[in-house]
Amino acid sequence: MKKSFTTRSLHVPFPKKDVHRSLDMPIYESVAFEFDSAEDIAANFRGELPAHVYSRTSNPTVEYFEQKLKALTGAHHVLALSSGMSAITNTILAICKSGDNIISGNHLFAHSYSLFDQTLRNYGLETRFTDTTKADEVEKLVDENTRAIYFETVTNPQLEIADILKLSDIAKKYKLLLISDSTITPPVCFNAKDFGIDIEVMSTTKHISGGATSFGGVIVDHGTYDWQLNPNLKPLVEKFGKDTFVGRLRKNYYRNTGGAMTAHTAHYQILGLDLLELRFERSYDNCMTLGEFLGNHPEVKGVTYPGLKNAANYDLAKVQFDGKPGTIITFDLESEQACFAFMNRLQLIRRATNLNDNKSLIIHPWSTIYVEFSEADRLAMKIKPTAMRLSVGIESADDLIADIEQALNG
Numbered sequence: 001m002k003k004s005f006t007t008r009s010l011h012v013p014f015p016k017k018d019v020h021r022s023l024d025m026p027i028y029e030s031v032a033f034e035f036d037s038a039e040d041i042a043a044n045f046r047g048e049l050p051a052h053v054y055s056r057t058s059n060p061t062v063e064y065f066e067q068k069l070k071a072l073t074g075a076h077h078v079l080a081l082s083s084g085m086s087a088i089t090n091t092i093l094a095i096c097k098s099g100d101n102i103i104s105g106n107h108l109f110a111h112s113y114s115l116f117d118q119t120l121r122n123y124g125l126e127t128r129f130t131d132t133t134k135a136d137e138v139e140k141l142v143d144e145n146t147r148a149i150y151f152e153t154v155t156n157p158q159l160e161i162a163d164i165l166k167l168s169d170i171a172k173k174y175k176l177l178l179i180s181d182s183t184i185t186p187p188v189c190f191n192a193k194d195f196g197i198d199i200e201v202m203s204t205t206k207h208i209s210g211g212a213t214s215f216g217g218v219i220v221d222h223g224t225y226d227w228q229l230n231p232n233l234k235p236l237v238e239k240f241g242k243d244t245f246v247g248r249l250r251k252n253y254y255r256n257t258g259g260a261m262t263a264h265t266a267h268y269q270i271l272g273l274d275l276l277e278l279r280f281e282r283s284y285d286n287c288m289t290l291g292e293f294l295g296n297h298p299e300v301k302g303v304t305y306p307g308l309k310n311a312a313n314y315d316l317a318k319v320q321f322d323g324k325p326g327t328i329i330t331f332d333l334e335s336e337q338a339c340f341a342f343m344n345r346l347q348l349i350r351r352a353t354n355l356n357d358n359k360s361l362i363i364h365p366w367s368t369i370y371v372e373f374s375e376a377d378r379l380a381m382k383i384k385p386t387a388m389r390l391s392v393g394i395e396s397a398d399d400l401i402a403d404i405e406q407a408l409n410g
Contacts, residue, residue, distance in 0.1 A: 084203025
């Protein structure tokens, strides 16, 4: 019998039976863990006795969150980190060295773009930006030093969608790793493994946290890549086998850069996973209702949501995400000034940055998230001064429409 996402999430067993038979995983807010003997702790440090030793490297509550997400995605490994940006950084550092390059979409979330174009470039890691919706343009950039193709399943805030199977074909042809940022499309609507994705990174701050309760990130290894194909990881294959990628992270980058998720964060995100399907479905329904309302309002100059049947990328959204491509809508007014005036008249929707809070949040990306980029760069990234990003929450659709309508009507 096939169980629903929520049912499966609620009933993932603990790694070890709780001594008090708690129904919820306890919060193990402990820094260190005791061993029975000097021999045991030495064996642990040699990698011969699996056990928690220090919460910067592993923790029982965090482990359960990882195991829970692993069960829901069918992944080979899940590694939880302190943020989505930490997940991206650790992934790229683990697969690349100075002189290597990755190919990435050019319409990324601003901080991801900045990480690649500024931070990592200073350490000799090149990012070749291109339009990942055009597979032939991606293929032209591959050379002998390319290690991965990186893309966002739905770009934020442009809401573009690449044909993932085409990217997967290129990755396989050239023996590259295919990495997706799946933050906008959580596992309740997207099975990455079915589309040939090897590694997923996600900001669990968004959908998974349960409504902006905490911030974190995950790296999801689907166990589909042959690590002997990557010259930086090949020397470790004999020792770690299929676990080479996570082994390199746990014994090097993840451990040494200190990006571990805390036990309290894991607790919040465990609860968030249990409610993910319910929250996502409500927000998606609201997106569809708001999309139709905005599309018919005379003050609105354009609406973008790939779940709408008139969207240019609707067919891809239907195939890849079951027609539920996240819970973000963007819409345009006649000018930047009109956007500011509209936002200032809102009484229910919050003026704030973040995605997938229980509350609906609105922001003007041109003047905020992307403000550090030049006007020419913003336009090249399809960031418009007339556009706002609305992260749709779980309020009543009627209440959201009433707030938007009064703000549009002035």
